Amino acid sequence: MFQPVGGMDRITDAFYQRLTEQVQLGAQVRQIRQLEDSVGSPITTDTVAVNR
Numbered sequence: 001m002f003q004p005v006g007g008m009d010r011i012t013d014a015f016y017q018r019l020t021e022q023v024q025l026g027a028q029v030r031q032i033r034q035l036e037d038s039v040g041s042p043i044t045t046d047t048v049a050v051n052r
Contacts, residue, residue, distance in 0.1 A: 027043040
């Protein structure tokens with residue numbers, strides 16, 4: 001397993017910097033679905049989809 005310089009939370013920090021508008025803090029993720037052209041995640045309030 002790799003260890004990013006500065007710690008594992010650097011991965012989530014990088015996602016947040018690039019996807020700030022799509023991030024819903026405090027939402028409970030129940031699963032992640034990978035579709036042919038997107039990734040979706042049903043959460044307690046809505047479904048978020050990100051195109052590749």
